[in-house]
Amino acid sequence: MDRLEEIKSAAEKLPAISEDAISKLCQSLPRLVQLVNEKFLIDDKFCCGKPLDKHMKIVKNIHKNFGDALLAVYQFSLYDVLIHEFAWIVSTLFYRDFEKDYFPKMLNAWIMAIHGTIEPSRSRELIQPLRFLERNLSVILENWDISAKLENENQEEFMNLLLEKRRRDATDYTISLLDSGYSPDDLCHGILIPAMKQIGLLWQKNQITVSDEHAATEITRYIIYRLCDSIPRKQALPHRVLVSCVPGEEHELGAEMVASYLESQGWTVYFTGHSAPDEDIVVVISRYMPEVILLTSTLISNLPSTVELSKRIRQTEPASKIILGGRAVVRAKRRMQEFADALIVDYREAHLTAIRLL
Amino acid sequence: MAKVAVRLNEITREFFDGKQIRMVLKKTNLDIYTREFTVIAGPSGSGKTTLLTIIGLILTPTSGRIMIDDKDVAHRSEDELAAMRMKKFGFVFQNADLITALSVAQNVLVPTAIQGAPVSAESKRAMEEILAQFGLASYAYAMPQQLSAGQRQRVAIARAMINAPILLLCDEPTSALDIESSTTVLDTLKRLSQDENRGVVMVTHDPRVFPYADRMIKLEDGEVIDDSKSGGEEKHEE
Ligand SMILES: Nc1ncnc2c1ncn2[C@@H]1O[C@H](COP(=O)(O)OP(=O)(O)O)[C@@H](O)[C@H]1O
Numbered sequence: 352m353d354r355l356e357e358i359k360s361a362a363e364k365l366p367a368i369s370e371d372a373i374s375k376l377c378q379s380l381p382r383l384v385q386l387v388n389e390k391f392l393i394d395d396k397f398c399c400g401k402p403l404d405k406h407m408k409i410v411k412n413i414h415k416n417f418g419d420a421l422l423a424v425y426q427f428s429l430y431d432v433l434i435h436e437f438a439w440i441v442s443t444l445f446y447r448d449f450e451k452d453y454f455p456k457m458l459n460a461w462i463m464a465i466h467g468t469i470e471p472s473r474s475r476e477l478i479q480p481l482r483f484l485e486r487n488l489s490v491i492l493e494n495w496d497i498s499a500k501l502e503n504e505n506q507e508e509f510m511n512l513l514l515e516k517r518r519r520d521a522t523d524y525t526i527s528l529l530d531s532g533y534s535p536d537d538l539c540h541g542i543l544i545p546a547m548k549q550i551g552l553l554w555q556k557n558q559i560t561v562s563d564e565h566a567a568t569e570i571t572r573y574i575i576y577r578l579c580d581s582i583p584r585k586q587a588l589p590h591r592v593l594v595s596c597v598p599g600e601e602h603e604l605g606a607e608m609v610a611s612y613l614e615s616q617g618w619t620v621y622f623t624g625h626s627a628p629d630e631d632i633v634v635v636i637s638r639y640m641p642e643v644i645l646l647t648s649t650l651i652s653n654l655p656s657t658v659e660l661s662k663r664i665r666q667t668e669p670a671s672k673i674i675l676g677g678r679a680v681v682r683a684k685r686r687m688q689e690f691a692d693a694l695i696v697d698y699r700e701a702h703l704t705a706i707r708l709l
Numbered sequence: 710m711a712k713v714a715v716r717l718n719e720i721t722r723e724f725f726d727g728k729q730i731r732m733v734l735k736k737t738n739l740d741i742y743t744r745e746f747t748v749i750a751g752p753s754g755s756g757k758t759t760l761l762t763i764i765g766l767i768l769t770p771t772s773g774r775i776m777i778d779d780k781d782v783a784h785r786s787e788d789e790l791a792a793m794r795m796k797k798f799g800f801v802f803q804n805a806d807l808i809t810a811l812s813v814a815q816n817v818l819v820p821t822a823i824q825g826a827p828v829s830a831e832s833k834r835a836m837e838e839i840l841a842q843f844g845l846a847s848y849a850y851a852m853p854q855q856l857s858a859g860q861r862q863r864v865a866i867a868r869a870m871i872n873a874p875i876l877l878l879c880d881e882p883t884s885a886l887d888i889e890s891s892t893t894v895l896d897t898l899k900r901l902s903q904d905e906n907r908g909v910v911m912v913t914h915d916p917r918v919f920p921y922a923d924r925m926i927k928l929e930d931g932e933v934i935d936d937s938k939s940g941g942e943e944k945h946e947e
Pocket residue numbers: 724725726733751752753754755756757758759760
């Protein structure tokens with residue numbers, strides 16, 4: 352077990368945080384983020400050391416996201432995920448030439464802001480996991496480098512076409528693989544997903560830009576449609592499913608794949624994509640009465656809204672079955688179980704899982 | 710390099726509240742550094758002022774040692790303490806408490822005045838320099854009543870600076886100020902704190918102050934419950 356994993360399992364033993372403390376954190380979050388940002392602005396102004404100035408925009412984003420993730424982590428006692436998220440921040444920033452001393456300072460700024468804003472007994476609870484992170488920071492700072500290799504040439508070739516933004520060629524390439532005997536699922540699972548994961552890592556390593564990544568996402572989305580349209584649909588099933596990202600979730604590709612896959616299996620699919628607010632999703636459900644509702648969440652910070660929506664659906668449509676999926680849900684598997692009828696780790700589980708629930 | 714300005718060693722303080730003896734500062738070990746803006750935070754009655762005035766040799770601890778320049782000074786005579794206080798520390802309180810009958814310049818010179826003796830040329834030069842540095846040069850001969858609350862507080866900081874103290878000890882210096890003046894005061898103190906021969910210690914419960922802190926010591930019921938310096942863990946004897 353590597354040292355990062357050791358810390359993660361040690362983190363799991365941290366005590367749960369009281370509901371009251373979590374709601375205080377939730378109320379104070381915007382203020383806390385503001386105080387943390389201010390700390391960096393003030394230090395830039397008065398202290399020696401390399402100023403962050405040009406990085407300030409990234410830093411503000413990081414602080415906002417860290418705060419949101421923290422709330423989710425605390426709400427569901429996902430301390431191992433906290434380590435993971437922080438390690439992600441560390442490597443993302445190291446690849447952008449951040450100095451080592453940013454990280455202890457950032458943690459300290461959060462601790463001071465929490466101590467300063469939230470009443471003592473609650474602040475004491477809330478800082479514990481942050482202190483844990485601080486104590487183990489050196490391990491995280493030593494294990495930040497991410498190595499990632501693609502498994503084969505096909506993945507590599509496809510990824511390069513995506514990065515070169517050659518939509519036509521990337522599409523032709525996948526169709527040619529289809530003709531040479533790959534199934535659409537083989538392609539999604541064996542080529543599209545690994546290539547997109549790798550592209551995410553390249554962004555993290557600061558080797559490509561956000562717009563490169565977005566362009567790759569768009570092309571991949573287009574290819575998924577083409578792949579789905581290229582195969583004959585199975586016999587129609589008398590079942591309806593709603594597929595949606597949870598409110599606030601921008602990462603749509605996973606939901607897209609599940610939707611297309613279920614469609615290919617004969618389901619009637621209602622797809623609400625990303626950024627649909629709670630209300631709209633609930634309206635769609637009451638209009639079309641899908642037997643199964645499949646929600647995906649990629650970012651940890653969207654877990655609270657995942658759970659909220661799931662609770663709401665259970666209340667308004669108790670007959671509907673809820674399936675949760677997506678990277679965040681998989682990471683928080685243990686805690687998410689009670690909020691769904693089933694969880695899926697891989698989009699290909701969607702069909703059988705849904706059938707089983709009916 | 711930051712230096713230890715004051716080291717508190719097993720310090721406690723009790724008060725008699727008329728009925729019983731109460732421990733208002735439980736056993737405390739702390740090193741206070743120069744080149745640092747240290748904030749002492751905590752709810753009202755948690756012992757912040759007690760701690761600050763012990764650091765500043767105003768209040769005598771019930772037990773424990775106060776190390777300055779590697780010597781325990783906790784139980785020196787009142788005269789010795791007064792001299793050391795004057796030389797080592799500058800104090801800033803919630804209200805500037807300037808002497809209304811004296812000009813800004815005279816107020817700043819108060820801590821240099823040795824009874825009977827005239828103000829030295831050196832002190833006068835220091836006063837002018839500090840007022841200039843604080844952008845208050847043109848107010849030298851103004852009377853305190855003519856200044857805004859923020860300006861008065863900065864005069865109080867100038868006064869605290871006159872003897873080139875190793876620590877500026879401030880008790881809620883911004884709590885009576887509006888946002889703008891409190892920002893100016895905090896900027897001033899922050900700038901002063903980033904010097905290897907000087908640190909700032911501030912007692913506060915004003916959240917606007919926290920982004921200025923390099924270190925935060927959190928008190929609760931007379932006990933240090935968190936200290937960003939020691940990673941929140943009990944500090945052990947070195
Ligand atoms: N001179 C004194 N006599 C008796 N009790 C005191 C005296 N000074 C402070 N205390 C008590 O000690 C506790 C801490 O006071 P203080 O240090 O002023 O707290 P803070 O500055 O955090 O508000 C309070 O309960 C206060 O009532």
